[in-house]
Amino acid sequence: MSSHTPRPTLPDPARLAPLLERICARIGGKHVIRDAETLAPHLVERRGLFQGATPAMLEPGSVEEVAFIVAACAETGIALVPQGGNTGLVGGQVPFGALLLCLNRLDQVRAINPLDLTLTAEAGCTLHQVQQAAASQGCLFPLSIASEGSCRIGGNLSTNAGGTAVLRYGNMRELTLGLEVVLPDGRIWNGLSRLRKDNTGYDLKDLFIGAEGTLGIITAASLRLFPAPRSRMTAFVGLTSPHAALALFRRLRDVAGDALTGFEFLPRFGLETVLRHIPGTRDPLAGAHEFYVLAELTTTRRTDNLTALAEEVFTEALEADEMQDAVIAASEAQAEALWKLRESLSEAQGSEGGSIKHDVSVPVSRVADFISQASACCVAHMPGLRVCAFGHMGDGNIHFNLSQPVGMDKAAFLARWEDFNRIVHDLVADMEGSISAEHGIGYLKREELVRYKSPVALSLMATLKDALDPADLMNPGKMLAR
Known part of the structure; x- marks a missing residue:
């Protein structure tokens, strides 16, 4: 995989100018943005991996205006890239010369x-x-x-x-x-x-x-x-290993069933990163633990006592040495403070230098094995590497992020991205998992998709693309390497 920005290919000015005139006449000139300063924040992927380019950003205000723009571009042979909040993490929303179609005015x-x-x-x-x-x-x-x-x-x-x-x-x-x-x-x-x-x-x-x-x-x-749920129980739990976390997950699921709505996993390094860099956060537990789980139960039933249920499960887990300590939020404010620790992790990790990120999933039964094995293999490959494996353990989706060793040059570290892809993604494939659980493919993972997706699946995807978009004008260069 290569994360470098591709060379922009801008449309032919002879075809572009009359197209933009038509679009201006339909949606209004103020909604055809060509000012470089206004365009700038729409052209950079949030982690800075990609720098885009576009001759203009179009801001339609209705589905009919979107349809007009798409039809006009199809007639002219000029490509479009749709964008909303520009929060994507794989470069799918970044234009590399195509017109940028911003949908934020369709907000009803x-x-x-x-x-x-x-x-x-x-x-x-x-x-x-x-x-x-x-x-x-x-x-x-x-x-x-x-x-x-x-x-x-x-x-x-x-x-x-x-x-x-x-x-x-x-x-x-x-x-x-x-x-x-x-x-x-x-x-x-x-x-x-x-x-x-x-x-x-x-x-x-x-x-x-x-x-x-x-x-x-x-x-x-x-x-x-x-x-809407009538009540919720939010708990922060300290544990010794990913396998202990998985055992706790099974206990909670067996007792709570669908009331178990969240089961998030994070390592001590991840928590320390948040505590260092995010104001207003504090360690919820008295002692330090190697790993943590943020678990949440919710219910719409008036009679359910979620706290009593959780306490019963935690008592059994303590007796089985599957957990070391826990705190249950006593108020909505405390619950929100616990969730802030988890939700701030990605932001905080950026303050620790370069980060090589993987958004992967494996069967839930293999998630603890994956975290342990992938962590050991990556640290063996680069001593001093700091593993930040966190995320949605309850559905098998782990954000397996790697922070650079302290003192290492950031660019030199990020240049090793493909090395770590082979370690992490090969293990994911061996465990019958996916190299993209929720972030998508975009531009960043096109070559990885070719490596790990079956030829039959790739052929079917290409057939669909050719049937619906034979001219390749819809977000060209993304997902499928053509």
Whole structure:
């Protein structure tokens, strides 16, 4: 894998100029952005791995304007890259010469139906906006990720986002009932179904969820809601090993069932990083432990005593030497403080120098083996390396991040990215896992996809791309290496 920025290929000015004139006439000149200062923050991937380029950023205000732009670009043969909150981590939202299609003006919640437990939102709505709209009706939209204040629903759908509640509610794919999509030729597919059951042919929405804008532009979605929980129990637990964490997970799941909505894993190094760099954080436990779990139970039932349930499980785990200490939040403020430790980890890790990141998943039964084996192999390859393996242990998704040895040159460390990919991704493949659990493929992992995806699967993906976007104008160069 190479993380270098590709050389931008800008459109032919003779074709671009009249196209932009047409688009200006339709959506207004102020929504065709060419100013370099305004464009700058939209052209850099948040970790600085990619620097993009575009002749203009287009800001349509309706699905009809999106359709006009896509159809005009198809007629002209000029490519588009869709972007929402620019929070992606694999470069999928960065244009390398194509026009940038910013969907943030499509920011309306079109409908909420508490009885149907559905919400219809446009692609430019922030995740937080959707969460708040659901809460206003006594409902829950359960997707929860650290960037929820800035990430957009369109991007969440395009990468099939996961987050901390997948264990109970599933990824975006499971949270979506229907989509509205502008196809590569400019036609609008209105598939905004609110039905739980609909067996009338192919389930077309699944073509576009996780496709990273390579098959069409998602402009709106019908999303599943859930009854809002009446109570929750949040606990922070100290343990000696990943295997002890997995044993605790099984105990909690066996007793709590679907009430177990979150089970997050982090190492001592990760916690120390947060405590060093994030103001207002403190160590929740009296002593230091090698590893930690942040567990959360929620319920809609008035009669459930989640704290008593957790205390019973923790007592059994202590007697079995599967955990060392725990604290249960006594208030919402304390629960939020515990979650801040987990949600700040990615931000804090950036202050420790270079970080080589892997977003992987393995079967839950293998997740402890993976963490232990991958950590040992990587440290053996580079003594002094600091492993920060954390994330969604309950669904098998670990962010296996590697911080540079203290004092090592950052550029020299990042140049070893491919070495560590072979160690980590080969082990993931041996354990029948995935090299991308929730971040997508984008540009960063195109070659890795070719290495680990079966030839039959790659051929089917290419067939779909050729059928829907034969001119390769939808987010070209992303996901599929062509």
